[in-house]
Amino acid sequence: MPPRPRRSYDQFCAAARALDAVGDRWTLLIVRELLVGPRRYTDLHADLPGVSTDVLASRLKDMEQAGLTTRRRLPPPASAYVYELTARGRELLPVLRALAAWGAPGLAERRPTDAVRAHWFALPLLDAVSPEAGLVEVRLEEGEFHVRIGEDGSVSYGDGAAPGEPDARVTLDAGTAVELGRGVLSVAEGVRAGRVAVTGEGALAKALRGG
Incomplete structure (x- = not known):
């Protein structure tokens, strides 16, 4: 055909x-x-x-x-x-990242008809969880996704748990993820407020916790 x-x-x-x-x-x-x-x-x-x-x-x-x-x-x-x-x-990754940043203010309120998947938060959170090179696993009630940051600054992400032991695990709820994606909250500020948990002892985990 x-x-x-x-x-x-x-x-x-x-x-x-x-x-x-x-x-x-x-x-x-x-x-x-x-x-x-x-x-x-x-x-x-x-x-x-x-x-x-x-x-x-x-x-x-x-x-x-x-x-x-x-x-x-x-x-x-x-x-x-x-x-x-x-x-x-x-x-098209940077195109989707730009669209996600532009659309993030529209997530101020979740509509009753809105579906949600954990990996949909990856695009708006890429900047928030990538201060250092390494592998980050992000956990929400809706599921998990992981982000890999290369030494050259390249970023990629995948659905589900990290393949292997991540350099940092970030646990938070969807509302906090929205605020991180909108840039009104940092991971370190979320940690200090008790809204984000970061585990790991390497440079990436320490950077996420704010030093």
Whole structure:
């Protein structure tokens, strides 16, 4: 089956070209999910509440056509297909970080219909939990995610507990995570207020506790 034609703004403009690729509803949220690593279709559907199966399948095809994602089959015994970002797709991390920072004030109040996943807090918290190189595990009631900060300042994150022993564990609630993401509270201030717990003895844990 030939790829279906993509809609375009037909404007010789960098912003328009970008929106040609990622401007459709759900596309950037799919990128958000794939930034944590390869995901199966069922995993994506579970963590994108509200998206229909038809729309999700269509967006994934469009993203593959645009060179943002690839699909590959896991070796036995899994033998399942997973979707993952290409290098071009991973370049959208700073775009998502900027959007999360811009949208953080909108989280002042959680609506009754709002779904929540722990790893959705990763984007707004990347700056707050990365003062030093190392591996941080962040724990909320809703679940866990982990952040890796490279010696070169590169940052990546993943869903679930840290792979191996982290340099620091940060435990907090969703309300505190929102305040950290908005920049109105630091991790060290949260520790002093008894709202954040940081365990670990290395440089990263000490920096998070404020020295």
